[in-house]
Every structure is written in C-alpha cells, then in structure tokens.
Amino acid sequence: MSRRSLLRGAALGAGAVTLPALLTACGGGPGGDGKTVTLGSNASDPIPKKAFADAFKAYAAQSDGRKVKVNTVDHNTFQENINRYLQGKPDDVFMWFAGYRMQFFAKKGLLYDISDNWQHYTGFSDALKDQSSGEDGKQYLTPYYYYPWAVFHRKSLFTDRGYQVPRTLDEYVALAKQMKKDKLDPIAFCDKDGWPAMGTFDYINMRTNGYEFHKSLMAGQEAWTDKRVRDVFDTWRRLLPYCQPGANGRTWQEAATSLQKREAGMTVLGLPHPGAQFPKAEQTDLDFFPFPEIDPEHGQDAVEAPIDGFLLAKKSKNLKNKKTLESAKDLVKWLATGKAEDIYLKSDPNNIAVSEEADTSGYSAIQKKAVELVSGAKQISQFLDRDTRPDFASTVMIPAIQKFISSPDDVDGLVNDIERQKKTIFASD
Template sequence: MSRRTLLRGAALGAGAVALPALLTACDSGPSGITMGSNASDAVPKKAFAAAFTAYEKKSKKTVKVNTVNHENFQENINRYLQGTPDDVFMWFAGNRMQYFARKGLLTDISDLWRDFDGFTEALKKQSTGRDGKQYLVPYYYYPWAVFHRKSVFRERGYEIPRTFDEYRALAKKMQKDGLVPFAFGDKDGWPAMGTFDYLNMRANGYDFHIALMSGRKSWNSPQVKQVFDLWRGLMPYHQKGANGRTWQEAAQTLAQKKAGMTVLGLPHPGQQFSAADRPDLDFFPFPEIDPVHGQDAVEAPIDGFLMSRKAKDEDGARDLLKFLATPEAENTYLKYDPNNIAVNSGADTATYTALQKKAVHLVAGARQISQFMDRDTRPDFASTVMIQAIQQFLNNPDDIDGLVNDIERQKKQIFAAG
C-alpha cells in the first residue's frame, strides 16, 4: 500500500487518526501571520515566496509559511480547518470554497471586498458563498487544454484537430509514428478528472455537466455512459499504467518528445519544461464532440486565499489579504511563475508569454467556464468516490454499467447526508 493511500485512508477515517502530522499550523501571534500553502512544486513555491517577501518588506510584518504536499493538503483540508489551521491558506474558488463557508470554517471578508479594485463581477461571484458574503481573494486562473510541442507537430506534419474524430485519428497517427499519443498520469487521483470534464461538456453541454456535479443528474444515465464510452475509445492511445504515474512524470514525457499530447492545466506542463524549451509548448482547445455544444465551455480553475475561522492574528491576516488582492502582488508572483494568468485587471500583462496571451484569449472567448470536477462538486464526493471510480475505470474500462451504477449509489448516500 502506498504512502498516499495510507494518508488518504487516515484522513477519511472516522476520526481514527489526528491530522497535525500532515497539516500542522505554525504557532500564530505576534511572531507572524501564518500561511497554509499547497504550493509544494518548485516553481510556484518560489513565486509565492517572492510575493510574501514583498509583503513583508512593505508591511514590516512576518509571514510564516507552512507548505504541505499539494495532494495531501487537498485530501486533508477538512480536518485541517476543524483543527488548528493557519491564519490564511491557499484554496480554490467556487463550490470548493462555498462548501467550507457553509460549514462555518471560513471568515467573512466582505468588508475587504468593498475596497478591492480590478476584479470582475464574475470573479466576485466565484468568491462569494451561498449566503451572499465574500470569502476568497482570487489570485490567478489557468485554463485546461490539450498541450503539445510545436516542433513535434511541425516536424511530423500534424494538424490541430477540431473535432473528436480528428482527435482520435491524430492519436492513431502518433501511435503509428512511435509516439505515445497521450501522456497520462493519475497517481494523485485528480488529473484524469479534467479529461472526464471535457468529454462530458463537449458531449452533453455545460449545463448538464454542472447539474451532474451538483447531484441533480444521474451518473448511470445514458449521457454519462456515453462519456465513459467515448473515453474508452481513447484508452488505447493513453500512456499505460496511469494510476502509478504522477502528472509531473507524464508531463516530462511530453517535454522529452516521447509523447505527443496531454490534457492538463496551463501550469502543469510548463513547470516540467526548461526555460529554453518553454516557448515550444503550445495548446489547442479540447475538440468538439457535439456541434450543439461546440467548444463553448472552458475549464479554468481560479485559485486564491481564504482566512480560516480560527485565525489567531485576524488583523494581520486581513492586512495580508488586502495586499494579495493588489496588482503588485500578482505581478511579483508571475515574475517567477509564467504559467498562470493574473485575475486583477490592473496586473501587468506586457511581460506575458505567447502561451499566456493565448490562454487569456481562450478564456475570454468561452461562453461557459467550469472550475474542475473536484471544485464543481462536493469535496467529499470528489475525494471518496470519484478518485477511486476514475482510477477503477482506467484499470478496467469495459465495465461501464457497473461503474456508473456504483457511482450513482454512493452519490445518493453522500448528497442525501446534506
């Protein structure tokens, strides 16, 4: 049994194991504002450190950062917030934020929002709980798409596919040419969710997808069965052994020109490319399946900062959040991590790479924007049901009926619990 499996089991058990060993907040008080960070990868970790240092120089306050492995942070967030959380912590917009707001684990920052500039109404909506109060300071967003290397497409004469049939034909051609068509790793449980989301939105539309995520549609419906069937048709072109491979390892095979494509978010492949190779990275929107829905929906998660309900240094936390809402804070971060897009309209876009500019254009042209499966649905449903279900599908894609019936049964139990 892997360490990750043990950690997940401990986190999801009925209180059998205490959380502090995984997410232990630093002591708060006059010594500094504490920050719970899930930025464990090298590039974002360095970029956030630069932003926090800029705040420290400006405010003469100290930020004590408690960095935890990204996946462990996500899997244990519920216990973390109910235990001894940091003053401020990194988290996600939309439903994932609203869930903890409803449970009374966040601090209302509506008063800060009244003085914020540069955030659109759409961003405010994604930062607002179902009680109408604001809880999140949005920091950046990044679209999911199909990433590839321009040089590989150019050298091999590959054309960008617009339809699903063209997509599958391209994968077949890549395989014939000795490439792995789709770099793929789902060891951490969430990366494959992006492929499901796009297949569902392209086949059934954004409204159906969001209704499915919120528990209002059945997982054993013909529409969902079609999604898994479409995915099953692509499985021969996916990298084998996905459940034993991290997304970082998968993205590295794209960088090494061993794989032709991968479905990930903007920061993920970029972090695995060297600075010299990064200009060769490109993407295209996930292809059309049903012309009625086209390529209208784009998956573009928003990340940001929240204040825990148990913040010890509330004044310091509010002061830090005010800084993080400024263009200055975003500019500092993006100087060290050119793999995300600033949400504040006042941020400097002059230094954006071609890939960042293309990402802005993709999101700006979208008719609907989703936040990702584990953000658009209940976190307990995503972590206890869908991670295991998708990994089960990857191991055995032929029992779709059994899979979706099991998902629907568990969904009813979890959503009925309120």
C-alpha cells in the same frame, strides 16, 4: 502515491481531529503576536513555492512590521486532508480554490467572511466576485490567479511531423492513430495523483452534454446511471488505446516530462503542469489547443479554468486576536493587488493574473493565448474536484476513475457504484 490508500479513509472525516504535524498550524500560541500571520500553503512544487516566497517577502517589506510564516505541505496531501485541517488547528490564512469547494466550507462555518475587504478590492470582475462568494452572497476568497486546461503539445513536433491541430473528436482520434504509427505515445496520461484524469472526464462530459449538465451532475442533481454519463465513459474508452498505459502509476510530472522529451505527442493538463516541466529554453515550443468538439450543439464552448486564491480559517486560534485578524486581512488585501500578482508571475509564468490591474505586457505567447481561450469561452468550469463536494470527489471519484482506467469495460457496474455512493453522501447534509 503510496500514501493515497492511507489518507483516503481519513481525508474527510467529520470530527475536529488534529492532523499529524504535516498539516498543523505553525504559529505560536493562541492569538499569536498580532504581527505574524501563519499561512497553509499547498504550493510544494519548486516554481510556485519560490514565486509565493517572493510575494510574501515583498509583502513583509512594505508592511508595518508584519510577516508571513509559511507552512508548505505536499499539494495532494493538503488537498485530501483539507476538511480535517480546517476543523482542527488550521493556519490563519490558507491557499484554496474558488467555486463550490470554497462554498462548501463557507456553508459549514469554517471560513471568515471577508466582505469588508471586497469593498476595497479593485480590478476584479463580477464573475470573479461570484466565484469568491458563498451561497449566502458573502465573500470568502481572495482570488490570485487562474490557468486553463487544454491539450498541450510541442509546436516543433507538430511542424516536423506535419500534424494538424484537430477541432473535432474524429480528427483527434485520427491524429492519435497517426502518432501511434509514428512510434509515439499519442496522449501522455496520468492519474497516480488522483485528480489529473478528472480534467479529461470534465471535457468529454461538457463537450458531450454541455456545461449545465456538468454543473447539475457535480451538484448531485443528476444520476450517474443516466445514459449521458455512460456516453462520456464510452467516448473515453474510445480514447484509452491512444493513452500511455499504466496511468494509475504515473504522476503528472512524469506525464508532462514525456511530452517534453518527445516521447508523447499530446497531453490534457493545466497550463502550469507541462509549463513546469519544460526548461526555460524550451518554453516557447510549448503550445495547446482547446479540447476537441464532440457534439456541435456544445462545440468548444466550455473551458476548464480553475481559480486559486487565499482564505481565512475560522478555527484558527490566532485569529481570535483582533490584531492578528487585522494582519491576516491586510495580507490578503495586499495579495488582491495587481502589484502582488506581478511579483508572483515574474517567478511563475505558468499562470494568469486575475486582476485587471496586473501588468500583462510581459506575458509570453502561451500566456496571451491562455487569456484569449478563457476570455472567449461561453462557460468556465472550475474542475471536477472543485465543482462538487470534496468528500464525493476524494472518496468516490478518485477510486472510480482509477478503476475505470484500469478496467474500462464494466461501465454499468462503475456508474451504478458511483450513483449508490453519491446518494449516501449528498443526503448527509
């Protein structure tokens, strides 16, 4: 996106500066009317946008005159500007992520404690509660759905060409070589949006060094100049010749479409991404396999499965009104029900419900397979830009990975630069 260079510098400024209209709250004056909840949405793609509209409409229909006023913003723009948004004039409720990126804002006092809501939530596992909790043990997030990252492909293409699902990295590379001989781009690859390639980095890192190292690295506790990190980039460099060239100029939609058009054989993305680009008639042809094993010690133990949900913004002027605060809490309490997830997933079958009370009987084959993948994982990560500080992810890792993709030979210079910036950012608290 051409806007990236304009946004990166301002994306995570510390001052409570009001953003342009793009990310300002759409509610009325301070306190609101007590019945209307404004909601900041990053669901800008057509399928999730409609699915959320269906869910919010259903909420309004069953509530006592309450309604949701949605402010939808381009997903990447929302993500890059979240810090300034929360410190400026945010909506009452907003969509965001579980884990570290939620904890970061909770620690800064930018989120409402909704532990009282959690006393009434049912159908959520202890693991979900943990991912929804701040470092202080209080709950700030209402989880809504999750989705796994994996290597996606077309079943029919694999059948027609006689391709076998690889389990190890060597088998993955051998398959990529065969696809290249067959005049395919082996791996559809993209990073114009700044985050898609992070999934590949995470998987190579967790398969090479294990989940615990991933957590420590993301928390700023490991040096990026460590040989283990260099090994990750060296392995990735081995895969780059089989990736579509020009990734920094390609969106995830374009990469997923090349898979759909049989121009590429595989792609590393999250379930909603290729799912959204496959027509309904072709959905059953979409399949995936876990990212291949690199070190047998870590096998395929870890799965990247981000959790999305809803939070209340502490700086929302509307929430100073007790009735509006009650309405906001009532909205997320309803969204925590299996029924609310069922309504959403009816229009967006590319995600997985987090509530044990959701109706999974209508899940597609790929949804069922996704549940098996995640439930069988020994560790679950939330994704690079969710497992670390948002400022480090946006201002350091986005340009660093894009630089590596375009110029992969200077790994020493790359990791030294990342480490230098990491020390400055993580020392700022």
